[in-house]
Amino acid sequence: MRILNFGSLNIDKVYKVPHFVRPGETISSLGYQCFPGGKGLNQSVAAAKAGHMVCHAGTIGADGSFLEEVLSAGGVDTRYVRKTEGITGHALIQVSEAGENSIILFPGSNYENDQDYIDEVLSKFSQGDILMLQNEVSNPDYLLQKGKEKGMRIMLNPSPMDDFLRQADLSGVTWLMLNETEGKEMTGEEAPGRILDWLLRCYPNLQVILTLGGDGAVYRSKDEEISQPCYPAEVVDTTAAGDTFTGYFVAAMVEGKSAQEALRLAACAAAITVSKEGASVSIPQRSVVEDRM
Numbered sequence: 001m002r003i004l005n006f007g008s009l010n011i012d013k014v015y016k017v018p019h020f021v022r023p024g025e026t027i028s029s030l031g032y033q034c035f036p037g038g039k040g041l042n043q044s045v046a047a048a049k050a051g052h053m054v055c056h057a058g059t060i061g062a063d064g065s066f067l068e069e070v071l072s073a074g075g076v077d078t079r080y081v082r083k084t085e086g087i088t089g090h091a092l093i094q095v096s097e098a099g100e101n102s103i104i105l106f107p108g109s110n111y112e113n114d115q116d117y118i119d120e121v122l123s124k125f126s127q128g129d130i131l132m133l134q135n136e137v138s139n140p141d142y143l144l145q146k147g148k149e150k151g152m153r154i155m156l157n158p159s160p161m162d163d164f165l166r167q168a169d170l171s172g173v174t175w176l177m178l179n180e181t182e183g184k185e186m187t188g189e190e191a192p193g194r195i196l197d198w199l200l201r202c203y204p205n206l207q208v209i210l211t212l213g214g215d216g217a218v219y220r221s222k223d224e225e226i227s228q229p230c231y232p233a234e235v236v237d238t239t240a241a242g243d244t245f246t247g248y249f250v251a252a253m254v255e256g257k258s259a260q261e262a263l264r265l266a267a268c269a270a271a272i273t274v275s276k277e278g279a280s281v282s283i284p285q286r287s288v289v290e291d292r293m
């Protein structure tokens, strides 16, 4: 079973702020750093650091070569990463003193993934392989449809949430990993239990992992429901916490671990990520996570 992540590659411009900028307000940041990021890149790095070979596919522009180097250094197979002359996707990230973040995306070359490129990459994978998807690249509908047709097991992180996702056919998705805000937007429900009810009613075979910030995460399938508390952490920057959770969860699934074991591993890895600044640079190696557990 192989893992393909068809995902975003971003340059993260991170500004430490006293509070998130309000409408009409101008504020000075307390600090600035530039990091490799993108939900796709972060999730590939997380799965690779968890100990699994991940192939990443996605497009970087002329200014994004270092992202490919970061993937390689993190143990990710980059043979399907494509380069264009466009501008690499980037994210403007405000990080508050409480460690919360607020993100503006410029998709850039992440929106240059055309159907021919997708077909070419997917032709190298087959039934039973895992396809990791988020919503920061072009043609997400085509990726979902083709992954389903091939019988790939799809992990979808519906982020950022938009109209496409609200109406998308998720019948080919095996695992849906989303946070509470995304769950509310997708279902129109408020309470976590009702969000899960809604999703399982529409897609009875789906396995949903709903992350609840400081309240941990809940997993529900047609057979079981599991609550996973957070591991204690001193929160410095929550960026890539969800990505770490996703990558580690997928890696545990590949190993044949139970959902309960996968959730514990993913929650512990995410707790370490939030205690450091930055996105992919804050994702821990598997040995560090196991020591902590």
Ligand code: RIB
Pocket: 008, 010, 011, 012, 036, 037, 038, 039, 042, 090, 091, 103, 105, 136, 239, 240, 241, 242, 243, 279, 280
């Ligand atoms: O999930 C965190 C990521 O979201 C950041 O790295 C940023 O690039 C955005 O894609």
